[in-house]
Amino acid sequence: MTSVVQVWSRTGTTLTPELRFGADAGNYGTENGYAALSGSAEAFDYNVFGNQFNTSGSGPNDDHSNSLEGVNAGAKLNDWASLRLRARHDHSVTGVQNEWNFNGDPLLPPDLDQRARQNNFLGSLELAITGPSGWQHRLSGFDYTLHRTNEDGINQGNRITPFGNQDFQFHNVNLFNRAGFEYQGIYQERSWANTTFGYEFEDETGTTGNLPFPSHGLRRNHAVFGQQILSFERLSFIAGGRFVHNESFGNKFVPRGSVTLLALKGGQFFSGTRVLLSYATGIKEPSFAESFGNGGGFPTLPNPFLKPEETRAFEAGFNQNFRTNYAFSAVYFNDLFRNKIDFNFDQTCFCQGQYININEALAHGAEVQFNARPLSRISVNTSYTYTSTQVLKEPFAFDPILSTGAPLIRRPKHSATLLTTYLGGRWGADLAGSYVGRRADSDFFGLNINHTPGYVLVNTGGWFAINKRITAYANIENLLNRFYEEVTGYPALGINFRAGMRFRVGGD
Numbered sequence: 001m002t003s004v005v006q007v008w009s010r011t012g013t014t015l016t017p018e019l020r021f022g023a024d025a026g027n028y029g030t031e032n033g034y035a036a037l038s039g040s041a042e043a044f045d046y047n048v049f050g051n052q053f054n055t056s057g058s059g060p061n062d063d064h065s066n067s068l069e070g071v072n073a074g075a076k077l078n079d080w081a082s083l084r085l086r087a088r089h090d091h092s093v094t095g096v097q098n099e100w101n102f103n104g105d106p107l108l109p110p111d112l113d114q115r116a117r118q119n120n121f122l123g124s125l126e127l128a129i130t131g132p133s134g135w136q137h138r139l140s141g142f143d144y145t146l147h148r149t150n151e152d153g154i155n156q157g158n159r160i161t162p163f164g165n166q167d168f169q170f171h172n173v174n175l176f177n178r179a180g181f182e183y184q185g186i187y188q189e190r191s192w193a194n195t196t197f198g199y200e201f202e203d204e205t206g207t208t209g210n211l212p213f214p215s216h217g218l219r220r221n222h223a224v225f226g227q228q229i230l231s232f233e234r235l236s237f238i239a240g241g242r243f244v245h246n247e248s249f250g251n252k253f254v255p256r257g258s259v260t261l262l263a264l265k266g267g268q269f270f271s272g273t274r275v276l277l278s279y280a281t282g283i284k285e286p287s288f289a290e291s292f293g294n295g296g297g298f299p300t301l302p303n304p305f306l307k308p309e310e311t312r313a314f315e316a317g318f319n320q321n322f323r324t325n326y327a328f329s330a331v332y333f334n335d336l337f338r339n340k341i342d343f344n345f346d347q348t349c350f351c352q353g354q355y356i357n358i359n360e361a362l363a364h365g366a367e368v369q370f371n372a373r374p375l376s377r378i379s380v381n382t383s384y385t386y387t388s389t390q391v392l393k394e395p396f397a398f399d400p401i402l403s404t405g406a407p408l409i410r411r412p413k414h415s416a417t418l419l420t421t422y423l424g425g426r427w428g429a430d431l432a433g434s435y436v437g438r439r440a441d442s443d444f445f446g447l448n449i450n451h452t453p454g455y456v457l458v459n460t461g462g463w464f465a466i467n468k469r470i471t472a473y474a475n476i477e478n479l480l481n482r483f484y485e486e487v488t489g490y491p492a493l494g495i496n497f498r499a500g501m502r503f504r505v506g507g508d
Contacts, residue, residue: 009072009086012038012045018507024473024500028493029056029063032500039507043076058493061095061112080130087123096150098159098166099489102449108159108489111167114152121145134188141181148174162446173214176206176288196240197226206288213295215302217288219247234262244283248291249307256280263318271321276331278315283308290341290355300343301354309357312336325373334364342396360392361408377423384416401442401450410487412437412454429462441488455484474499 021035036049070088097110126140159167180202204219227240241255258278293302317331340359365387389408414437443449461475481495
């Protein structure tokens, strides 16, 4: 609820078609191959790409295979209009060990037969129009399909915990489709003023649950949004909001705004001090299983009145530049999470349940960053984050670690990163380190696991340009070969390396 990931694919630019391809391999049976063909011809450009990744993992039933293909093609219709098609498909198969190894102690045997499969497609068609006089328009249609199955066909009978055997036969499906269209307009009123506004319609349909009793749901959602940017010599202001009408939870408005002030222009050493303030709200809609329920041996009742989970985020900080090659920043953040969704058992029989809005939580802390370029080819970036979290309301907690007053699980109080990079004319290298502190966690099986230990992770990599069209590269992760877990019971890989070569043929 507090971050967004956006992925862009490369656009072809060369008049001569350019083929880029390569492959790498390493331990744990890891193999990776990729290729892309791109270029442009008069009013057209294209980029067609593919990737295949395989690994056997670090133990039984820990393999993973992923295939990906995609295209990014555009056409300039005239001086003021262009059309662009983007499509991306991926298919993966993954072994699911489930939790079994707790800080090096294999308290349970891994699940040997559970498999997860995904088959996804994402596509869009966009018409962009420039003008007249400071206007830009973008009209796009999109379609996203996710097919995910998780299946366990054998009851091993040996994954025994204080709560009994934890290996069950099941066949779970999640079949979703999101399709719709969006209009976005941008108007540049002045050199210091910019307005963005738009409308989005989305049709969501999905089937989720355990066969043969999955549930089906449908949502048709509308949203309007707007944003105003004002940028003066020393002051910048951004204000915006989004109004959503969702067939599951009704209407919701989420505003946000930020202010940046150049407090001191500074001189040769103190080369600029900026103060930052921001306030934002956000929502996360209920999943289909939470809103529409699920059948089976332990049914989940639908809840048509379920509200979205909400967050309120506040940040205040500053950036300080030193000369032109050093910078320091610090920020305080305060996030409040409300209407968090939890499962409520039927108290009369404990044979069914329903998701409801009940929980609240708080996370606040500070982050500092220091970026330096002591030499033209060397950069050093480091950061430290302190995060304090607390469960404010959780009446249905079935484990003390989830109860009111406890910290949020899997949120480290202390974390830090360090990245040193050398970028030369023919070769480059980096050395990265990260620290993640101890955090609350649980096995939820009665094994008395209440935390995940902290760890230090060191990675390194480098590349060498044999010539302008051939490059060799290598990467080593977990260089110190430390045992660590991001989530308790799920051990990460030990020291692992990959090395390979990439080639470029054609192009300008």
